[in-house]
Amino acid sequence: MADLGPTTESDPVYDRFARLVHAYLGVPVALVTFVGADGQRFPGAVGLPEPWQSLRGTPLSHSFCQHVVAQDRPLVVSDARTVDLLRDNLAIPDLDVIAYAGYPLRDLQGRAVGSLCAIDGTPREWTPDQLAVLEDLALACASEVQLREAAALAADAVRTADRRAEHGQVLLAMSDAFTQTLTPDEVLDAVQRVATEVAGAARASIGIVHPERGALTWARHAAVPGAPVTLWDDEPLSRAESPAVQVVMSGRPLFFDDATTMSEAFPIVAGVGGPGAAAFLPLTTSTATLGGVLLRWHEPRVVDDELRDLLVTLASDASIALERAQLLQRRRDVAHTLQSAMLSHLPSPAGVTLDAVYLPAEVTEQVGGDWYDAMELPDGGFALVVGDVTGHDMRAATRMGQLRSMLRTLLWEHDRPPSRILELLDGINTGTGLEAMATVLLARVEPPTDDGVRTLTWSCAGHPPALLHRAADGTVELAGRPDLPIGFMPDRERHDHEVRLAPGDTLVLYTDGLLERRTESLRTSIDAAARRLAVLPDLGARSLVDALGPTGDRRDDVVVLTLCLGPR
CATH class of the missing domain: 3.30.450.40 (GAF domain)
Structure with a gap:
């Protein structure tokens, strides 16, 4: 089958230019043509014989326009059959192109890309007025070509900008996804x-x-x-x-x-x-x-x-x-190894069950300043400590370790009530330049009397109050007057408080990470914990964390230390 060239759609604007050429020059055929590697296309066409008028395209073997584009100048001939360049062109027998006048259409870069042409099937002398009109129409048609090219470039620029913006959003989302990772x-x-x-x-x-x-x-x-x-x-x-x-x-x-x-x-x-x-x-x-x-x-x-x-x-x-x-x-x-190494191995005083748990925060370095301690004293009693150094990082952990060691030394060397021990600790903390900020609850448990009752003396340096579950009488809060935390005003006097513990009683010491909630005050949480404690069947340290501790990721360290007189 013969090559009929490319097919293209009619274009109303280019058709209008073809009609103007047809009317002003009085020619049977007028075309707006564009030349490509696969042939020439006629988005604007009037008067072509079929099938070319419907196809609106021909192979280059049927193209006069290709010479206008190649030479970038008008091509005007009265009889193509007498022109060496054109006499063998198949447009002469197939499209009845005898007389031809074509002016170049140039793009934004000034390159010829097509032509606006007038065609007659018989020899014809083109008048200067006709050629002037054709040239003016070609310039107007070229403006349309350039406007469309500019619009296409603008649309491409918009699409490119959109793609870049979308790409930027993708990269931002990707970066954000990795920024959120910790492990x-x-x-x-x-x-x-x-x-x-x-x-x-x-x-x-x-x-x-x-x-x-x-x-x-x-x-x-x-x-x-x-x-x-x-x-x-x-x-x-x-x-x-x-x-x-x-x-x-x-x-x-x-x-x-x-x-x-x-x-x-x-x-x-x-x-x-x-x-x-x-x-x-x-x-x-x-x-x-x-x-x-x-x-x-x-x-x-x-x-x-x-x-x-x-x-x-x-x-x-x-x-x-x-x-x-x-x-x-x-x-x-x-850090976790360091933290674990600084947590005491609980002693086993006669007639007493001690239990403790430390859980690091899950949204920090999993170390911090919370600690617990228990140590037997030379006189047969023993001391209990829970404390919380400000911070949730390695620095807090190292300060906690130093403060803990100081406190253990003071407890062993000085047979003093808890308030005096905390005063000495506060002075050393300042005097040695450690200057740690911490809350501490220090308690001293005396040896038992003949009926198994023990005296508990405690002093509170800004720490949440301990809870005492009475075996026979519900849960109470040890709400003695709290003094300032360690590291604020070391010269201030501190105070002691006393309570008696009977067999079966359970003392619960903890740090604020156990009860702090974003949606309620610590006071409210402590009251609620006291009520829950009264009905819990298991008062072991881990069970208390499960029952009273925060749900979801822990934002703070949690320490719980329990003392039960007798077996738990």
């Missing part, structure tokens, strides 16, 4: 979430480098139907034929538009994971090689520059977040 597990979860929700991947798997083992361990991986069970085994870092290992060791990402391309580069993964596109991204920082991320899509797709930039940014953000989380984890591990 390595949270980072790995965020990588998988961002890879699927933002990058559109069907699944994401993450390998972590273990230099000491010389291996890449797949810490996160998605199920791959039909894959062998060995797919997610540790990979030696010497396994150069593995794309994941190569990416990790080189620090350069790999992108594949489909599984076939990936299999040609790495035969080891042939037939695994379906036909879709793949990306391998290194997790590296300036100081460490952390691992790699494997992304797979269900279908082949072109991994274009925009997607590559997004994936590289994903890997960069994830690397920074993972390195930070690993450092924080190591710091938390060290």
Whole structure:
């Protein structure tokens, strides 16, 4: 079948220019033509024979306009059959083009892209007035061409701006997702979430480098139907034929538009994971090689520059977040070990059951200034302490350790009531330059009388009051007058308070993290805890935390120390 050239739609504006040429010059055919590699198109056309009028296009073998464009000047001939350049053009027999006058249409850069032309099927001498009219109409038509080009450029600019804005929002959301992470597990979860929700991947798997083992361990991986069970085994870092290992060791990402391309580069993964596109991204920082991320899509797709930039940014953000989380984890591990080492091993005084629990805050470094202590004294009694140094970090933990050691020394060296011991502690705290700010409740339990009753003497340095569950008479609050916390005014006098403990009674000391709530005052929480304590069947320290402590993430450390006269 003969090549009929391109087909195009009619354009009302360009048709209007063709009609003006047809009317003003009195020609049977008038065209607005544009030339391309595949032929010429007539969005504006009047009077062409069929099928050309309907097709509105011809191959270049039928084009006079191509010469107007190539030479960037008007082409005016009275009889094309006598012109060497045109006599063999198929427009003469097929479109009946004999006389032709065409003026160039130029774009915004001044390049000829088409022509406005008048055509007659018989030889014709074009008058200067006709050519002047045709030139003016061509200039007007060229203005339309340029306006449309400018509008298209503006629309492209808007689309580009929209894409950039959308891309910026995506990057912001991605950055925010990683900023919120605190632990390595949270980072790995965020990588998988961002890879699927933002990058559109069907699944994401993450390998972590273990230099000491010389291996890449797949810490996160998605199920791959039909894959062998060995797919997610540790990979030696010497396994150069593995794309994941190569990416990790080189620090350069790999992108594949489909599984076939990936299999040609790495035969080891042939037939695994379906036909879709793949990306391998290194997790590296300036100081460490952390691992790699494997992304797979269900279908082949072109991994274009925009997607590559997004994936590289994903890997960069994830690397920074993972390195930070690993450092924080190591710091938390060290700090938690330090904190645990500073918590006392509870003694076992005759006739008394002691129990304690310390739980770190879950939204900080998991260390802080809360502590408990219990120690037997030379005279046969023993001391109980709960305290809370201001802060939830390593500094608070170290100050707590120093304050605790000072207090233990003072309790052993001085047979004084709790108020005097706290006065001495406050003076040493200031005098040595430690200057810790802390609340403390210090209690001294005397040896029992013949009927098993013990005297409890306590002094409170700004600490929440202890609760006493009477075996035979409900729960009361030990609401003696509180003095100022340690570290405020060391010269102020402190006060002692006394109560008798009978067999079966349970004393509960705690830090404010047990009862503090955002929605109510500490006073309200203490009153509610006293009521709950009266009916709880188990008054062990951990059971009290479960029953009275905060729900959800703990925003503060929690300490509970209980004393029960007799077995609990």
